[in-house]
Amino acid sequence: MADIKFITAQDRDFKIVKAIRTAVFTNEQGADADKEFDELDNFSDFALLYDGENAVATARVVEISKGYKIGRIAVLKEYRGKGYGEDIVRSVTEKAFDNGADKVYVDAQNYAVPFYEKIGFKVIGEELFDRGLPHTPMSVTKEEYYGKEKE
Numbered sequence: 001m002a003d004i005k006f007i008t009a010q011d012r013d014f015k016i017v018k019a020i021r022t023a024v025f026t027n028e029q030g031a032d033a034d035k036e037f038d039e040l041d042n043f044s045d046f047a048l049l050y051d052g053e054n055a056v057a058t059a060r061v062v063e064i065s066k067g068y069k070i071g072r073i074a075v076l077k078e079y080r081g082k083g084y085g086e087d088i089v090r091s092v093t094e095k096a097f098d099n100g101a102d103k104v105y106v107d108a109q110n111y112a113v114p115f116y117e118k119i120g121f122k123v124i125g126e127e128l129f130d131r132g133l134p135h136t137p138m139s140v141t142k143e144e145y146y147g148k149e150k151e
Contacts, residue, residue, distance in 0.1 A: 002050065002083075002084060003049070004049050005050070006045050006046065006095065007045070007046050007048060008044070008045060009042055013048060014046065017058045018037065020055065020056070020074050021058060024075070024077070030133075031132055031133055032132045035130075035132075040060070040062045043062050044060040045060065045061050045062070045092075046059070047059045047061075047091045047095070049075075049087060049091070051079055051082070056076045056079040056084060057085070057088045058072070058074055059091070059092045060072045061093075061096050064105075067101055067102065067104070067105060068099065068101035068104050069104070069107075070089065070092040070104060070105070070106045071106060073085065073088060073089055073092075073106075085115065086115075086119065089116070093145060097146075103140065103141045105124075105138070105139045107128065107130055107135040107136070107137055107138075108121070108135060108136050108138050110127065110135065110136055113138070116138050119145070120140045120144045120145045121140040123138055124137050125137035
């Protein structure tokens with residue numbers, strides 16, 4: 001697994017999280033820039049994945065009313081295809097389980113549903129739109145996740 005560091009929105013490195021999310025979601029995918037950063041950022045832990053000295057991926061994990069949710073998973077375009085997406089998703093999923101979660105939720109962009117299924121997530125609801133992008137609600141239990149990881 002790549003080098004991953006966890007921070008909060010109050011950390012000075014949060015500017016790196018913002019830069020990666022803006023590059024991927026707003027500039028590349030056309031997400032609504034006004035909705036990219038929300039109130040959940042204030043209560044989240046953020047993973048930053050490094051390729052050498054460069055932070056190239058980020059994700060957040062936050063406790064919400066129904067449990068723990070991961071999201072805003074972004075890998076800079078030039079660093080895709082190296083397994084960093086799986087590394088960053090596993091890091092925030094495992095942090096949620098380490099914090100006491102029995103189940104972890106994600107609203108996956110529709111094209112990424114097979115990616116999350118490979119990690120153990122299952123579709124749990126109908127398509128929704130977040131920041132103008134279509135997403136599918138998914139979740140994984142601790143048993144499903146750790147059972148899947150050992151296969």
